[in-house]
Amino acid sequence: MPEESIGFLNVKAAGMYIDATLGGGGHSLKILNKGGRVLGIDVDQEALDEAKKTFEIQNSNFKIGKEIVLAKGNFRNIATIAEEYGFKNVAGIIFDLGVSSHQIDDPNRGFSFSKEGPLDMRMDSNLSVTAKDLVNGLHRNELIEIFSRFGEERFAHGIATEIVKVRKDNTIKTTKQLIEIIESVMPAKLNRTAAAARIFQSLRIIVNDELHSLEEALPAACSLLQSKGRLVVISFHSLEDRIVKHLFSDFERKSLGVVITHQPVLATEVEISANVRSRSAKLRAFEKK
Numbered sequence: 494m495p496e497e498s499i500g501f502l503n504v505k506a507a508g509m510y511i512d513a514t515l516g517g518g519g520h521s522l523k524i525l526n527k528g529g530r531v532l533g534i535d536v537d538q539e540a541l542d543e544a545k546k547t548f549e550i551q552n553s554n555f556k557i558g559k560e561i562v563l564a565k566g567n568f569r570n571i572a573t574i575a576e577e578y579g580f581k582n583v584a585g586i587i588f589d590l591g592v593s594s595h596q597i598d599d600p601n602r603g604f605s606f607s608k609e610g611p612l613d614m615r616m617d618s619n620l621s622v623t624a625k626d627l628v629n630g631l632h633r634n635e636l637i638e639i640f641s642r643f644g645e646e647r648f649a650h651g652i653a654t655e656i657v658k659v660r661k662d663n664t665i666k667t668t669k670q671l672i673e674i675i676e677s678v679m680p681a682k683l684n685r686t687a688a689a690a691r692i693f694q695s696l697r698i699i700v701n702d703e704l705h706s707l708e709e710a711l712p713a714a715c716s717l718l719q720s721k722g723r724l725v726v727i728s729f730h731s732l733e734d735r736i737v738k739h740l741f742s743d744f745e746r747k748s749l750g751v752v753i754t755h756q757p758v759l760a761t762e763v764e765i766s767a768n769v770r771s772r773s774a775k776l777r778a779f780e781k782k
């Protein structure tokens with residue numbers, strides 16, 4: 494829902510905006526096309542390299558360092574990053590959470606459960622713990638906890654038990670090995686792909702500490718906004734959406750501004766048929782007092 498999200502940002506020419514999840518630069522480009530100046534942040538060096546190419550080659554009318562500034566960092570440090578690049582009293586900040594299509598499409602990143610690759614799942618290659626470390630190193634009960642809480646997976650016990658059994662003989666190194674374990678536990682009549690998606694999601698959340706990063710980032714982002722500045726968040730699962738909803742209500746209770754989406758905005762059928770990932774997208778927006 495790129496058009497809708499940019500619509501909620503209410504971009505004004507010469508306004509300063511932060512794209513906290515730069516990815517392929519699609520949102521940043523839309524802001525630039527409306528005359529805004531952008532600080533694009535991503536924790537993934539590959540995303541920054543790709544975005545650099547996008548702006549240098551395909552959209553060279555926007556100069557890096559001038560109309561668009563690219564910064565490597567975790568959005569949990571948005572206050573420090575914004576200060577470093579002189580972005581204060583900004584007119585809007587957008588978070589488009591989760592993994593990019595670039596990350597999913599590259600089997601070497603280990604995010605995809607439809608392609609074989611190493612069990613990695615780090616968005617930031619400087620992180621020291623991978624999904625492989627979790628799957629092979631955690632106690633069975635810790636795996637159950639992760640699969641149940643962060644994947645909301647009802648076969649968490651069975652899958653964790655099978656992982657512990659398999660890893661006694663062989664280290665579980667690839668996405669395919671993990672999928673085979675999940676499939677061996679799940680009854681054939683149930684949707685095994687959905688279960689794999691939930692297990693992968695839960696591991697990804699832990700590897701990248703995604704929920705804590707979001708909890709730290711949103712209050713900091715709210716503080717960076719000027720009066721009438723907008724905060725727009727697109728989330729892809731209920732755990733993220735719950736955090737956004739609660740923090741936005743909290744900002745409202747503290748009289749920091751108003752929530753402008755009383756219900757989350759969902760993708761239309763047309764968008765879903767063009768991009769299946771948008772099926773679970775929920776957009777919420779907040780306006781500073």
Ligand SMILES: C[S@@+](CC[C@H](N)C(=O)[O-])C[C@H]1O[C@@H](n2cnc3c(N)ncnc32)[C@H](O)[C@@H]1O
Binds near residue numbers: 513516520566616706
């Ligand atoms: C869904 S993609 C964004 C796509 C982007 N809106 C576009 O138009 O191409 C999410 C991006 O956010 C990045 N990301 C996720 N969590 C992050 C974090 N805590 N800090 C900074 N970047 C993060 C990912 O590396 C990924 O590139």
